[in-house]
Amino acid sequence: MDCLLELSRMNLRHPPPTVLMLTAFSRDEAARRLAEARINAAAMLTKPVTPSTLLDACLGALHLPGQHARRSERRDEALARQRASLAGARILLVEDNPINQELAGDLLGRAGILLRTAQNGQEALEWLEREPFDLVLMDCQMPVMDGYAATQALRQQPQWRDLPVIAMTANAMVGDREKVLAAGMNDHISKPVNVEELFSTLARWVPPGTPSNRGATAALPGLDIRAGLASVRGDEALYRRLLAKFRQREADFEARLRDARARDDGEAAIRCAHDLKSVAGTLGMPALQRSAEALEAALVAAYERGGGEAAIEPLLENVTRQLEPLVRPPPEHTDV
Template identity: 40%
Template sequence: PGMDGIEAGRRIKKNSSAKTIPTVVMVTAYGREEIMRQAENAGLDGFLIKPVNQSVLFNTIMEVLGRGASRESRPFAAEATRADATATIRGARLLVAEDNEINQQVAREILESAGFVVDIANNGREAIEKAISNSYDAVLMDIQMPEMDGLQATAELRRDARFADLPIIAMTAHAMATDREQSLDAGMNDHVNKPIDPEALFAVLVRWIQPRDSKTAVEAGPPAANATERPEPSPRVVADLPGIDLAAGLRRVAGNEALHRKLLLDFHRDFAASVDSLRTAINESRTADAERQAHTLKGVAGAIGAMDLHRAADELDSALRQDDMERVETLLAVVASELNVVINGLEPLARQARAKRAEADAAPTGPAGDVDRPAIEAAVRELAALIRKNNPDAENALERLRDVLKGTRSKEVDRVALALDSFDFRGASEALSALAEAEKIPLTFGD
C-alpha cells in the first residue's frame, strides 16, 4: 500500500547516496509479462515469483551479484517471460511421474504449450522403467504415488550411476520445509508446489536443464500457437460455477478453456464420492490411505481452481499427518461442504455433456459403401497416430476422415469429435477404435 515495489525499487536505484548502488530483486506472487517488463524498465536486477524455494532464491542471489550464470546469457535474473525463459531448453524431453489423471493432463498442457516433449509415468516404478528405456532432460516426480512413491523412486535412480546428474524435481501439494528437506535428502534437485504455477515451474526447469544449442532449439519449434494465444476467460462464466475460481483454473492449464472444461467434468465424475471414501478409510484406521486421498483431493482441487476446497483439503491433510483425529472429524465436515458446493455447481456442465453424448449416440450410422476404401484406411491411421501423440492437429485429421467417409459412420465420427473437443484423447482413441472395428480396419493404440 502507498507505493508499490516497482516504484520503491526505482527510487532506491535513482536516489541512492551510497557509493555502490544496491542490488534490488523484486519478489511477487504474479508472473505477468507486463509486471516483469515494468520491473526491468525500472532498473531492478532480478525477479522472483512466489512461492520461492531455497534453490531458486540462492541461484537468483548469485546471479544478480555476478557469481552465477552470466547476465548476458540469462537476462533479468533468468525470470523472463515464459517464451523467453524457456527458449534455450525448448524441445527438452521431460518425464512426469504422477498418478492422478487430472494432474497429468494439467502438467502435460503446461509443458507442451511451452514446447516441451512430455512422457507420463503413473507411479514411481513405472518412472524408473521409463527412465531406463528412454533419455530425459529432467524428471518431474510426484511424492505420493502407489506402488512406489517419488522418494523411493528417486533414491533407486540415484543408486544407478547413469542417473547421477539427471535433474529430478519434486512435485507435491505439501509445502512444509520438512517435505522439501525430505525431497532433497532423497536425491531430488528442487521442488515445485502443487497446484503448479506455470511460471514457477519454468523457472525451475531453466535452472536445471542443460541449455540446447541454437540449432536444436530452432528445430524443436516454438510453443504451440493454439496454447499460447487463447483469449482471457469471460468473467460471466465464473458466476455460473460456484466454488470455482475460473481464472485460477485456466492459468493452471495455460489458458486452455476446452481442457479446463474437461478437467471440471472429470472432477465431477471422479471426486463426487471422495468424502465418503475418505470417511471409510478413516473409520477403518487406514490412515496412510486417508492421507493419500486428502493429498490428492487437495492437489486436484487446486488444479481446477476450486480454491476453497483446496484450502479445506489442505487443512484436513495436515490434521491427518499430525494424527489429530478430533480435528479431522471437524475438517472432514468442512471438506464435505466445500465439495458439495463444487459438485452441485458443476452439475449443469455435466448435464450438458450428457446431452451431447446422447445426441451423438442418436446420430445416424452405417457402413461406408461406395467410397474410397484406401483413403478411409489412410485417414483412420493418420488420425490414430495424432491421437496417440495427444496432438491437437487430430481435429484437422478428423475432418479429412469425415470428408472421405462421405456422410457414413457419422455416429462414430461424432463420438470422436466430441472427445477431441474436450481434449479427451483416451476417449477419442476408444471411439476411433470402434469406428475402425466397424470398418474392419486393423488398428492398435498400444503400439
C-alpha cells in the first residue's frame, strides 16, 4: 500500500497497473486512502488469494483476455444446448412447497418442458397412471407419501422400472446420495437448486434421442410439420416449445368447454373454440383448425342467435377425437 502511494508521488507519465492484495480487515482502510490520494487500483483482492482469482485480476489489469470469460461463455453455451435438447420433454415434478413449485415451473417452462406437478408421492403415482413421462423430479421430504416410498412403489411396476427419477433434497450430508440411490432413484440434485446443475442433470437422463423431445421431427395424424415450421420461420426449437405448451393447455379442452356450457357461459365456450382454432392454424393442424372453426360457429349460433344447439355435441366429439392424438400421443407416436 505504501509503495503504491510512493509511486503516485513520483508523477510517472505511465504508472504501471496495480493489483492490490489485502487482508479482509484492511480493505475499507485501503479504499479510503486510495480515494484520498486519487489513485485507482486495477483490482483489489482479499487474502487468501487463489491462483485463478489472482490470474484473472492480473489479466484484467493488463487488459488481456483471460480464461474466466471463456469459461463463462462455455458454461452459457452448454446451458443453452441442454435447454434446447429438453424442449418438449414431459417431466413430473413432485414437490409440496409452492415456492419451489413456482421456481421449477418458471425454469422448466421457459425451456419448453411440459411439466405436471404433484403435491406428494401418492399424487405422483396417480399422475403416472394417467400420462407418460420422460422423467420424475422427486422431492424427498413430503407429507402423505415421501419421495423414497414413492420411488420404491413405482419401481415395483414393470412399466416404470426404467423411468429416470431424480431426487431433490435440501440435505447435503454425507450418505444422502447413497440413500436416494438405494431407494431406486437415478441421481440427486441439491436444494436450493443450481440452474446449471439442474439442466445438466436433466439432459443427462433425458438425452436428445429420447422420442418425446423430438417434437418437430415426427409425424402425427393431423399434424402438418412443414406448415407449422413455416409459421415460425423454420425455428425448430421454438416449434417444439409451442407444441409442448399446446399439449399442456389443450389437454383439458373438452372439460373446459363442457364446464362453460354447464355454467351457461356462452362467451367462455366460444372463446375456448376460437382459441383452439387459432392455435391449431398456427401449429400446422389444418383438420383440427376446420373442426374447431365449425364448433365455434355452432356455439355462436346457439348463444348469440338462438339456434344450432343440436349441432354442438357431434362437433365437440369430432374436435375431441382429432385433438386426442395431438395432446396425448399413442405409444408409437410419443415423439411429438
